[in-house]
Amino acid sequence: xxxxxxxxxxxxxxxxxxxxxxxxxxxxxxxxxxxxxxxxxxxxxxxxxxxxxxxxxxxxxxxxxxxxxxxxxxxxxxxxxxxxxxxxxxxxxxxxxxxxxxxxxxxxxxxxxxxxxxxxxxxxxxxxxxxxxxxxxxxxxxxxxxxxxxxxxxxxxxxxxxxxxxxxxxxxxxxxxxxxxxxxxxxxxxxxxxxxxxxxxxxxxxxxxxxxxxxxxxxxxxxxxxxxxxxxxxxxxxxxxxxxxxxxxxxxxxxxx
Amino acid sequence: xxxxxxxxxxxxxxxxxxxxxxxxxxxxxxxxxxxxxxxxxxxxxxxxxxxxxxxxxxxxxxxxxxxxxxxxxxxxxxxxxxxxxxxxxxxxxxxxxxxxxxxxxxxxxxxxxxxxxxxxxxxxxxxxxxxxxxxxxxxxxxxxxxxxxxxxxxxxxxxxxxxxxxxxxxxxxxxxxxxxxxxxxxxxxxxxxxxxxxxxxxxxxxxxxxxxxxxxxxxxxxxxxxxxxxxxxxxxxxxxxxxxxxxxxxxxxxxxxxxxxxxxxxxxxxxxxxxxxxxxxxxxxxxxxxxxxxxxxxxxxxxxxxxxxxxxxxxxxxxxxxxxxxxxxxxxxxxxxxxxxxxxxxxxxxxxxxxxxxxxxxxxxxxxxxxxxxxxxxxxxxxxxxxxxxxxxxxxxxxxxxxxxxxxxxxxxxxxxxxxxxxxxxxxxxxxxxxxxxxxxxxxxxxxxxxxxxxxxxxxxxxxxxxxxxxxxxxxxxxxxxxxxxxxxxxxxxxxxxxxxxxxxxxxxxxxxxxxxxxxxxxxxxxxxxxxxxxxxxxxxxxxxxxxxxxxxxxxxxxxxxxxxxxxxxxxxxxxxxxxxxxxxxxxxxxxxxxxxxxxxxxxxxxxxxxxxxxxxxxxxxxxxxxxxxxxxxxxxxxxxxxxxxxxxxxxxxxxxxxxxxxxxxxxxxxxxxxx
Numbered sequence: 058x059x060x061x062x063x064x065x066x067x068x069x070x071x072x073x074x075x076x077x078x079x080x081x082x083x084x085x086x087x088x089x090x091x092x093x094x095x096x097x098x099x100x101x102x103x104x105x106x107x108x109x110x111x112x113x114x115x116x117x118x119x120x121x122x123x124x125x126x127x128x129x130x131x132x133x134x135x136x137x138x139x140x141x142x143x144x145x146x147x148x149x150x151x152x153x154x155x156x157x158x159x160x161x162x163x164x165x166x167x168x169x170x171x172x173x174x175x176x177x178x179x180x181x182x183x184x185x186x187x188x189x190x191x192x193x194x195x196x197x198x199x200x201x202x203x204x205x206x207x208x209x210x211x212x213x214x215x216x217x218x219x220x221x222x223x224x225x226x227x228x229x230x231x232x233x234x235x236x237x238x239x240x241x242x243x244x245x246x247x248x249x250x251x252x253x254x255x256x257x258x259x260x261x262x263x264x265x266x267x268x269x270x271x272x273x274x275x276x277x278x279x280x281x282x283x284x285x286x287x288x289x290x291x292x293x294x295x296x297x298x299x300x301x302x303x304x305x306x307x308x309x310x311x312x313x314x
Numbered sequence: 315x316x317x318x319x320x321x322x323x324x325x326x327x328x329x330x331x332x333x334x335x336x337x338x339x340x341x342x343x344x345x346x347x348x349x350x351x352x353x354x355x356x357x358x359x360x361x362x363x364x365x366x367x368x369x370x371x372x373x374x375x376x377x378x379x380x381x382x383x384x385x386x387x388x389x390x391x392x393x394x395x396x397x398x399x400x401x402x403x404x405x406x407x408x409x410x411x412x413x414x415x416x417x418x419x420x421x422x423x424x425x426x427x428x429x430x431x432x433x434x435x436x437x438x439x440x441x442x443x444x445x446x447x448x449x450x451x452x453x454x455x456x457x458x459x460x461x462x463x464x465x466x467x468x469x470x471x472x473x474x475x476x477x478x479x480x481x482x483x484x485x486x487x488x489x490x491x492x493x494x495x496x497x498x499x500x501x502x503x504x505x506x507x508x509x510x511x512x513x514x515x516x517x518x519x520x521x522x523x524x525x526x527x528x529x530x531x532x533x534x535x536x537x538x539x540x541x542x543x544x545x546x547x548x549x550x551x552x553x554x555x556x557x558x559x560x561x562x563x564x565x566x567x568x569x570x571x572x573x574x575x576x577x578x579x580x581x582x583x584x585x586x587x588x589x590x591x592x593x594x595x596x597x598x599x600x601x602x603x604x605x606x607x608x609x610x611x612x613x614x615x616x617x618x619x620x621x622x623x624x625x626x627x628x629x630x631x632x633x634x635x636x637x638x639x640x641x642x643x644x645x646x647x648x649x650x651x652x653x654x655x656x657x658x659x660x661x662x663x664x665x666x667x668x669x670x671x672x673x674x675x676x677x678x679x680x681x682x683x684x685x686x687x688x689x690x691x692x693x694x695x696x697x698x699x700x701x702x703x704x705x706x707x708x709x710x711x712x713x714x715x716x717x718x719x720x721x722x723x724x725x726x727x728x729x730x731x732x733x734x735x736x737x738x739x740x741x742x743x744x745x746x747x748x749x750x751x752x753x754x755x756x757x758x759x760x761x762x763x764x765x766x767x768x769x770x771x772x773x774x775x776x777x778x779x780x781x782x783x784x785x786x787x788x789x790x791x792x793x794x795x796x797x798x799x800x801x802x803x804x805x806x807x808x809x810x811x812x813x814x815x816x817x818x819x820x821x822x823x824x825x826x827x828x829x830x831x832x833x834x835x836x837x838x839x840x841x842x843x844x845x846x847x848x849x850x851x852x853x854x855x856x857x858x859x860x861x862x863x864x865x866x867x868x869x870x871x872x873x874x875x876x877x878x879x880x881x882x883x884x885x886x887x888x889x890x891x892x893x894x895x896x897x898x899x900x901x902x903x904x905x906x907x908x909x910x911x912x913x914x915x916x917x918x919x920x921x922x923x924x925x926x927x928x929x930x931x932x933x934x935x936x937x938x939x940x941x942x943x944x945x946x947x948x949x950x951x952x953x954x955x956x957x958x959x960x961x962x963x964x965x966x967x968x969x970x971x972x973x974x975x976x977x978x979x980x981x982x983x984x985x986x987x988x989x990x
Contacts, residue, residue, distance in 0.1 A: 130552070137549075138549060139549035140549075141549075145408075145541075145542065158538060158542065159550065161536075162550055166535045166536050167532065214550065
C-alpha cells in the first residue's frame with residue numbers, strides 16, 4: 058500500500074534563497090506527525106506544499122501514490138484539510154455557519170445540504186465541545202475556542218488528513234494541551250493522518266507518533282519521540298546545548314543548558 | 315441555497331428589526347416623494363396604472379406612462395442591480411469599501427463609451443454594452459495589476475481604484491478638451507441621468523440585469539468560502555482565483571451595462587451594501603438580499619431628489635449622479651465610524667509589501683535631478699515654437715521672456731516640490747505606498763470650494779480664490795482630523811475619510827459638468843491645472859512658503875522615521891504619537907493647499923514623486939523627501955513646458971499632462987517594482 062503522502066527530492070526556492078532542499082519523506086495513513094525546527098527552517102513551507110497551497114520548484118508530490126496534479130481541487134479537499142497559521146477574522150459568521158462551510162468540498166456550489174450534512178456539522182461541533190457556542194459569532198470567541206471552531210470546520214470536511222500550521226502557538230498552556238489532546242483523540246478515533254507544525258518539543262513528543270525536524274530546508278532528524286528526545290539530536294536540531302529527562306514512559310522534559 | 319444550510323436554530327442570531335424597518339421607511343419616503351407631484355393631476359389608482367397603460371385623451375396620463383413610470387422602474391432596477399453588484403464585490407475582495415465605483419469600473423465604462431463615440435461611433439449603434447464592458451474590464455484589470463503584488467489589502471485596492479478613476483477621468487478630459495465639439499452631449503450622460511421618454515431602455519436593461527443577478531446568486535456558496543481567506547478557501551476545494559475572476563466579471567458586466575445606458579450612477583453600489591451591513595445584515599445571504607433592496611430604494615430616492623432639484627433649479631439639469639454622490643459621501647463616513655477596528659477588516663493583515671530597490675548615493679541622484687531640472691528650465695525659457703518655426707531665445711532676451719514663461723514655470727516647479735514633499739509625508743505616515751495628498755482628499759477640499767465659488771457665480775479674483783482654496787484644504791484637513799482622532803490618526807481611517815471628501819468633490823463636479831457652458835470649461839481648466847493663470851507675485855509668494863515649509867520638515871525627520879513602526883513602538887520610544895501625527899498632517903496639508911491652487915487637485919505628482927524617489931534608491935526619510943521634491947519639481951516643469959508647446963498656439967492644462975504621464979509611469983512602475 059502506498060504511503061498517504063509521499064514527497065521526493067523536494068526543492069523550493071524563493072528568488073535566490075533555497076527554502077527547502079532535497080527533502081524526501083513519506084507519511085503513513087493514521088500517523089500523527091509533528092514538524093519541528095527553528096524559525097525559517099522551512100517547516101511551514103513543507104506543510105503548505107502538502108496542502109497544495111504552493112507548488113514546489115522541483116520534486117515529486119504524491120497523494121496515495123497519485124501525483125497531486127491528478128486530483129481535482131474539491132476531490133483534494135475531501136481528502137486533505139488544512140488550517141493556516143493565521144486564520145482570518147470571519148466577519149460575523151457564527152460557529153455553525155463556519156463549520157457548515159466545511160461541507161463545501163462535498164456539496165459544491167449548488168448541491169443541497171442533506172440531513173447527513175447537518176448531522177456531520179452537529180457532530181463536528183459536539184466533538185470539539187462547542188455546542189454552547191454554536192450560534193455565537195466566531196470573532197467574539199476566545200483564542201482557544203476560535204481555534205476549536207476552525208478545527209470543527211476541518212472535521213465537518215470529513216477528510217482523512219489534517220494539516221495544522223502552528224495550531225497552538227497563540228494559546229495558553231491549558232488551551233495548548235486541550236487542543237492537542239483533542240486532535241490526538243480525534244486522530245485515534247477517526248484514524249486520521251495528522252501533520253502539525255509545532256514549536257514545543259515536549260508537547261510534540263507527548264502527543265505525536267513521529268517527529269520530523271527540519272533545519273535550513275533539510276531533514277535533520279526523523280523518528281519516534283523516543284529517538285528524537287535525546288540531548289544530542291535536539292542539539293543538532295536547534296543549535297543550542299540541551300538536555301532531556303524522561304520523567305515517566307512517554308513523558309519527556311527538555312531544557313536548555 | 316445557503317439558507318437551508320444555515321438552518322438557523324431558535325436561539326440563533328436574529329435579524330435586528332431596525333433593518334427591515336429602516337429599509338421600508340426608505341422605500342416609503344422615496345415612493346412618496348416620487349408620486350406627490352403627480353397626485354394633484356392623477357388619482358393614485360391611475361398613477362399605478364400608468365405602469366402598463368395610459369389615457370390618450372389626458373396629457374398628464376401620457377406623460378406619466380412614458381416619462382415617470384419608466385424612470386421609476388429604471389431607477390429601481392438599476393439600484394437593485396448595483397446594490398447586488400456592490401455586495402458581491404465586497405464579498406469577493408473581503409473589503410467593506412469595494413464597489414463598482416471605488417474600483418474604477420464605472421469610470422472605465424464611461425471611458426470606453428467616450429472612446430467609442432470618438433473613434434467607432436458605429437459600435438455604439440450596434441451595441442453600447444460592448445464599449446462599456448471593454449472599458450470596465452480595462453479599469454478592473456488595471457486595478458488588479460496594480461494591487462496584485464501589493465496584496466489585496468482593502469485600502470490599497472480602493473486607492474488603486476481611485477488612481478484608475480482619476481487616470482481614466484483625465485484621459486476623458488484630455489479628449490474632451492481636444493475634441494470638445496464631439497463630446498458635448500456626453501457631459502450630461504457622463505454625470506448620470508435617468509431621464510426617460512419611453513420604455514425601451516428599461517425593457518433592454520431588464521433581461522440583462524436579471525440574468526446577471528441570477529448568475530451572481532449561483533456563485534453564492536463559493537463566495538461564502540472567500541470569507542475564510544485564500545488559504546482556507548482553497549483548502550476547501552474552491553478555485554479561489556476562478557471564483558473571484560468569475561464574480562468580478564459579472565460585476566463588471568452589470569456595472570458596464572448600466573453605465574452604457576444611463577451614465578455613471580456613482581456610489582449606489584457602495585452605499586447600499588454598507589448601509590445594509592451597518593443596519594445588521596450579517597450572513598452573506600442576508601447581505602445580498604438587503605443590499606439589493608436597499609440599492610433600489612436609495613437610487614429611487616436619489617433620482618427623485620435630482621428630479622425635484624432640476625424642477626426647482628429652473629431647468630438647469632441636476633443629474634442623478636450628483637445626488638447619489640451626495641448620499642454616498644455620508645454613507646462612507648458612517649462606514650468609517652462603523653469600522654471601529656481595522657482588525658475586523660479581513661485581509662488587513664496582508665500589508666502592502668514595501669519597495670526595497672538597492673540604495674544609491676543621494677548626492678549623485680540629487681545632482682542628476684538638479685541638472686535635469688536646470689536643463690528643463692533652460693529649454694523651457696529658450697526653445698519654443700514661434701508663429702513660423704521653432705527658435706532659441708538668446709540669454710540676453712530672457713528678461714523679456716520671463717514675464718511670459720517665468721512665473722508659470724517657477725510656480726509649476728514649486729508646486730511639484732510641495733506635492734513631492736507632501737506625498738512623502740503622507741506615504742510615510744500612513745505606511746501605504748499609495749497614499750498621497752490627492753487621494754487623501756486635501757486637494758479635493760480645495761477643489762470643492764472652487765466648485766462652490768463657480769456655481770454661486772461669485773467673482774473674488776485670483777487672490778480671493780487662492781485664499782478660499784487654502785481655506786477649503788484646511789477645512790478638509792480639519793474634518794479629517796475630527797474623524798480620525800478617535801483612531802489616533804491611524805492611516806487607514808484617514809484615507810477612508812479622504813475618500814468621502816473626494817466623493818463630495820465628485821458630486822459638485824458632476825453638477826458643473828452637466829450645466830456645461832463657459833463656467834464648466836473655466837472650472838475644468840483650473841481642475842486640471844492651468845499654470846498660465848499664475849502671476850509673478852504669486853509665484854514668488856509660493857516660493858517663500860515652500861522654502862519655509864521645507865526647512866520646517868528638517869525638524870520632523872526623526873518622528874517621521876519612528877511613526878511607521880506602529881503606534882505601540884513609536885510611543886514606547888517616547889514619541890507623543892497623536893501630537894506628532896497632527897503636526898505632520900498640518901505640514902502636509904499646507905504644502906498640498908499651496909500646490910493645489912496652482913496645479914489643481916488631480917495631478918498624480920504627490921503620488922509619483924515619492925515613489926520615484928524610492929525607485930531611485932532613497933530609502934530613509936530625509937533622502938526620500940529631498941529627492942521626491944526634486945523629482946516633483948522636475949515632473950511639473952516638464953509638464954508645464956509640454957503643455958505650452960504641444961498644441962501651440964493653444965495650451966493644455968499642465969496638471970492634466972502631468973496626470974496622464976504620471977499615470978502611465980505609475981501603472982508601469984508599480985507593476986514592475988512590486989516584483990521581486
